[in-house]
Amino acid sequence: xASRYQIVCMVVDCGSLKRAADALGYTQSAVSQAxxxxxxELGTTIIERGKQGVSLTRDGKQYLPYxxxxxxxxxELEGKRQELLGLxxxxxxxxxxxxxxxxxxxxxxxxxxxxxxxxRFTLKQGDYTRNAxxxxxxxxxxxxxxxxxxxxxxxxxxxxxxxxxxxPAAHPLAAKEKVTLADLASEPFVLLDEGEQSLVLDAFAxxxxxxxxxxxxxxxxxxxxxxxxxxxxxMLYRRTVEGMQADICVRPIVHAPSRDVVAAWxxxxxxxxxxxRFIDYMSSHIVS
Numbered sequence: 001x002a003s004r005y006q007i008v009c010m011v012v013d014c015g016s017l018k019r020a021a022d023a024l025g026y027t028q029s030a031v032s033q034a035x036x037x038x039x040x041e042l043g044t045t046i047i048e049r050g051k052q053g054v055s056l057t058r059d060g061k062q063y064l065p066y067x068x069x070x071x072x073x074x075x076e077l078e079g080k081r082q083e084l085l086g087l088x089x090x091x092x093x094x095x096x097x098x099x100x101x102x103x104x105x106x107x108x109x110x111x112x113x114x115x116x117x118x119x120r121f122t123l124k125q126g127d128y129t130r131n132a133x134x135x136x137x138x139x140x141x142x143x144x145x146x147x148x149x150x151x152x153x154x155x156x157x158x159x160x161x162x163x164x165x166x167x168p169a170a171h172p173l174a175a176k177e178k179v180t181l182a183d184l185a186s187e188p189f190v191l192l193d194e195g196e197q198s199l200v201l202d203a204f205a206x207x208x209x210x211x212x213x214x215x216x217x218x219x220x221x222x223x224x225x226x227x228x229x230x231x232x233x234x235m236l237y238r239r240t241v242e243g244m245q246a247d248i249c250v251r252p253i254v255h256a257p258s259r260d261v262v263a264a265w266x267x268x269x270x271x272x273x274x275x276x277r278f279i280d281y282m283s284s285h286i287v288s
Contacts, residue, residue: 002026005070007034008046012064015053090274093122095131095143098220099161100261103239108282115281119274127195135266141275142265146199153264156279159286162258163200164241166227166234167249173233174249181253185209188232193218200235203257224248 002010002024011020011031021028039045046060056064096105101123109121124131124140131143135153144158165179173179173187181204189211192200204211214232217223223234224246237259241250263279265271 002034003071003074004034004038004041005067006074007031008038009064009067009071011035011047011054012056012060017049017054090118090272091120091122092272092275092278093124093140095124095126095134095140095145097125097127097131097144099237099240100144100158101125102220103242104158104282104286108278108285111285112278112281116274116277119278127193129196132264135264138266141271142263142279144261145264147260147262149197150262150264153266154268155262155264156283158261158263158283159239160258160260161237161239162256163203163235163253164238164256165251165253166224166236166241167251168227168230168233169247169249170230171233171249174251176251178252178254181207181209181255181257184233184235184253185211188212188214190214190223190226190232190234191216192220192223192234192236199257199259203235206257 007020007024007026010023011017014020014023017031017035018028021031024031035047039047042059042063044059045057046063047054048057048060094105105123113119113121122140124134126134126143128145128149131140131145132149132151132153134140135143147155147157165173165184167174167179173183176183185204191198191211191213193216194200201211215226217226220236220240221244223236224241224244226232227234227248228246235253235257263282265275265279268276
């Protein structure tokens, strides 16, 4: 639907209300009403009607360059709207951590990118606390974190994940179908560094246990390598270790500690369209 500014400029270009109406697909009455509405807005007559068509008044000639600027700006605004709806030339900024980066994002980014090839992705690797803070600071559009680290943010559960035990292949505990937290607490333990708060240590504490931590490591793959070399036992999340090639034994844990991984953001309504579309797409395509 044409704005009154576009209609007036079309009338001037066509030199006639009727020709402008035909060009726009409007009735001549609708065009005339739009001209009058703009004249009321400006408080002056800008178009004179005569037997030979229409012409600009002196005030109209003064206003015309500004009306054309408005029409150009409207066209640019509509172009940007269409661009954003088409998700082209836009950047989706995400704070993530290894589990999500390896098991969720590559496939979802690939498939979403195939639908919207103009979208770019910027990934920042952090931990539960730092990722949430990056959202608060506006560094990223949304983050992945764990439930309980989202104060002041809106969130949506992405997936549920549980911890499993990692044991050297020849370790005595590997003979058991399941291990307990007490089993793991009595062994040299390679702890996953999850940031300011450790869900692993919280799980031990909830059972009145304190593991014998010999190493604290941020990288999941380093933990698997250390366990493989017999430097201790550990716990990692099931999604992290699935499909990994390492000479280690993975065992379920009795009453396994678990977490909800959530996507979190400041405000859904003010988040970029492309990011909202990506979160919706991701939510329906994450494999449990």
